[in-house]
Amino acid sequence: MFVFIIAGCLILSTPLFAGPASESAEAGGMYGGTLTIGTVRIDNELRSADLRTGDWAMDTYCSPFLERLVIGDVDGAGPRGKNLSPFDYGGGGIGESVITGEIADSWEVTPTKLIYHIRDGIMWYADHVDFMETRELTAEDVAVSWNWWKEHDLGTSYFIDKIYAEGDTVVMTWEKPNYLWVFWTGCGAGGVAVIPPEVIEVGSDQWENQVGTGPFYVSEIERASYAKYKKNPIYWNTTIIDGEEYSLPFADDLVYPVIPDEATRISALRTAKLDLLVYLNIAQGDTLLSSNPDLKSHKYTDSQWGIILQCSESQYKDLYAQADAITDGKFVNQDLRHALSYATDQKALGDAIYGPGNYELNAWWLPVGGPEWTAVGDMPTEVAELYGYNPEKAKQLMSNAGYPDGFEFTLMMQSTASAADIGAAVKDQWSKVGIDVTLQPLESAAISALRHSLAFPDARLSTLGSSPRQVADYTNTRIKRYSGLWDPGFDNNFADAAETTDPGVRSEKFKDLALELIWDNDMVMLPAPKALVIWWPWLQNYYGEINFGYNNIVPALSRMWIDKEVKDELGY
C-alpha cells in the first residue's frame, strides 16, 4: 500500500521535475536561431545588388529584404491553407488565383489601368545605413521605384505605359489588359521589387546600400562566400498558427552560403551545415535520402527540356519577312518535325537518365496539374501520340518530307553534363531511323552570341521555360519565336487569350493554345526531370514550397522556425 502511494506521488509530481514543456510545432513557433539555406540560384560572385543588370540570381539574394506588390499566398493558397498550389514551381508560374497582397493590400484590373492600393504601416527599415532614416513606405516610393526600373526597361514591362502615385494607390496605365501583369508588375523578377528613392540616389548596386521592407536586412556580404541577413525588428507581416498570431520572421538570422560545387552542397546538407537545400537533382537526392532517412523532402517538376528546330532562317532574322520566305528552314515541314518526335523514345530516355517515375512528359506551360495543363493521357490522340515512340511512322513521315534515306543536322547545346546526357541519348535514338546528328556543345555565352548574331543553328537543345510568360517568347506578338515558325493564326489567338481578363476563360484558351503549340512541334518535347527540396526535420512549419513569385522562397523562410530540441535529439 505504502509503495503504491509513493509511486502515485512520484507519477503525479513528474511534471515538477521534468522541466518546462517543450514548445512543439503544434503549439506555435519558436523564435531565434539561424537559418542556413542552400539556394536554387548559385551566384558565385554576388556581383551586384542592382536588379537592373538582369542577373536573376540577384532575385534570390535580394528577396530577403525587398518586397513586391503581390506575392504567392503562402498562408491561404498553399499547403498551409486551401492547397490550391504547392508553390514548388521555379519559373514565373504564379497565377491570379493564388496570390495575395504584399506591399499592396488590394488591386484593380481595368481595361485601361492597373491600380495597386498600397498597404498602410509598412516601414523601410534603415537603422543599418546612414543615408536614410527608418520611415513609412508611400505610394510615391513605389511609383519612383517603378519608373526608375522602367527607364532601364529591357522589354519586361512593355505593356505598361505610365506609372504614377495617386493618394495611397499606384496606377499603371496600359493600352489593353495583359495577363502577364501578375508576373511583370506583381510578383516576378528584377525591378518588380520595390526599392526606396534614397537607395536609387546613393547607388542601388552596392550591397551596403540596401534597404527594404522585407523580413530581413543585409548584415554582411562576402562575395563568393556568403550573404548574411538579420531579422527586421519592425517587419509588418504576421502569420496565424492554430488561431494565434505570430510576428515574423521567427529566425534571428538568415545565411545563404555560396557553395559552387554540387558534391560540397550535398555534403553540407548531410552534415547539417545547411538546414535546407532548395534544389537537388533526383538521382543524387534519392541516394542522399536513402543514406539519411531523417531528412525530409518534397519532389517537384523541374524545367522541361526540348529541341528548338529552325523552321525559317529568314523569318528568324526578320520578324516581318514575307510569308513566302518561310520555306528556307530545314524544319519548315511539319512532317519532318513530327518525325523527330516519333523517333524519340521519351519513356526510355526518361527512365535511363532520371529513373522510372522521376520525370514528367509534359511540363510545359503552367505548373503540372494547373488549369492550363493537360496530362498526356487527356490530350487528343494525334497530339498524345507525339509523346509515344513509333520509329516506323518516323521513317514514313521523313519519306513524305523528301528524306526517305534519312538526313543530318547539327544540334547546338550547352556544355553541361545534363545537356550532354540528353544530347547523346537522342542522337543514339535518332540514328536508328537514319537521322545523323552532330552534337555541338558550346558555352552559354557563345550560344547567346550566335543567337544575337542571328546565326541560328539547325536545332538547339535547351530547357524551354515553363510559363505563359516564357511561352510569349515563342510567339511573334512581341518577341521572335525561336524557331522562326510563323503562325499568324496562333499569334492572334495568343494575343486574344493574353487580353482576356476572366482567369477561368483565359486558362481554357491557353489550354487549347498549348495543345496547338505542341502539335506545331517546332520544339521537340523531352522529359522534364523531377527535383527535390530537402531539409532537416528541425525546420518546422515548412511544406516544401520553393517559390512564391520568381525564385522567391522568402515567405516560407520567414515562417520557418528551428526546433532546438529536435536538433539536439539528432545530435547536431
Added chain:
Amino acid sequence: MIPTVLIASMVVFFAVRLIPGDIIDIMSEEMGTFTELDRQAIEEMLGLDVPVFAQFGRWLGVARLADGTFKGIFQGNLGESLWGQGSVIKLIGKRWPVTLELGLLGLAMSQIIALPIGIWSVLRQNKFGDYFGRSLATLFISLPNFWVGTMVIVFPSIWWGYMPPIMHVKFSEDPLGNLVMFVIPGFILGMALCGTTMRLTRGMMLEVMRQDYIRTAWSKGLRERNVVVRHALKNAFIPVITLVGLQVPILVGGTVIIEQIFSLPGMGRLLINAIAQRDYPIVSGMLVVVAVAMVLINLLIDLIYAFLDPRIRYS
C-alpha cells in the same frame, strides 16, 4: 621583367576578347528573353565601342578615356569591373590573401612532407622505407587533386558527419578556424608538388651521396645527420628549388579547382567567373598581377641559388 609582363598582358588582353560571346550577350541571356538591347549604348557605357587596340591603349594608360583622362596600368589603375563590382584592384585585394594562404600552405606542406621522405628514401635505399616513399610519391603525382578534394569532402561527411567549414573564416577574426578551413585544401593542392619533390630529392640525394666528398665525410666518422644535412642536402637542394619555382604557377593554377570544391573565395574563382562572365578588366588585371608575381618569384629563386651555391654570383 617589364617587357615580359607587357607581352603577357597583351596576349591575355587580346586572347580573352577572342572568346565567342561578349558581356552584352550574357546580359541579354540573363534577362531570359531574346529582346533587342540597345547594344550601342551599353558598349559606349562599358568602353567597348572603340577598336580593341584603342581599348588596350586605354587599359595601359597611354590612350585617353572617353572623359579625356588617363586611367590605366601606368597610372596604377587596373580598371573597373564591367559588371559593377567596382575597382579591379580592390577586388583582387580582397581575394589574393585567400589564394596566397592556400598556395603558401600547399607549398609549405608539400616541402615539409616531401623533403624528409625523400631523404629517408635515400638512406633506406632499396629497403621498405625506400619502396614506401617512392610509392607514396607516385600516388601523390597520379591522383588528380579535384578527385581527392571531392573524396575528402564526401566520404568524411558520410562516415563521420564531418566536413570543413563552408564559409570563409578570416585569419584576423579566428586564426584557428581559418587554419582548420585551409589546411586540408592546402595539402591537397600541394600533393602533386609533394610527390614530384620527393622523387627529385631522392634522385639528387642519391647522386650527391655518391660523390667523393661525401665518402670523405663518412670516412672522417661524421654522424649520418651531419653528412646528410650539412654536406649532401645543400648541394642536392638546388634543382629542387628550381622545381619549386617552376611549379608555383601550376600551384596557383590549381587553386581554381580547390577553391571551387572547398568554397574558398580566392583569386582562382574570381578569374574563372570573370572569364565566364566576360568581365575583361578583371581577367586582364588578374593576369597582370599573376605575371608580375611569377616574375618576382623567379627572381627570388635566382637569389636563393646564390645563397645556396657560393659559386654562383650575379654581377
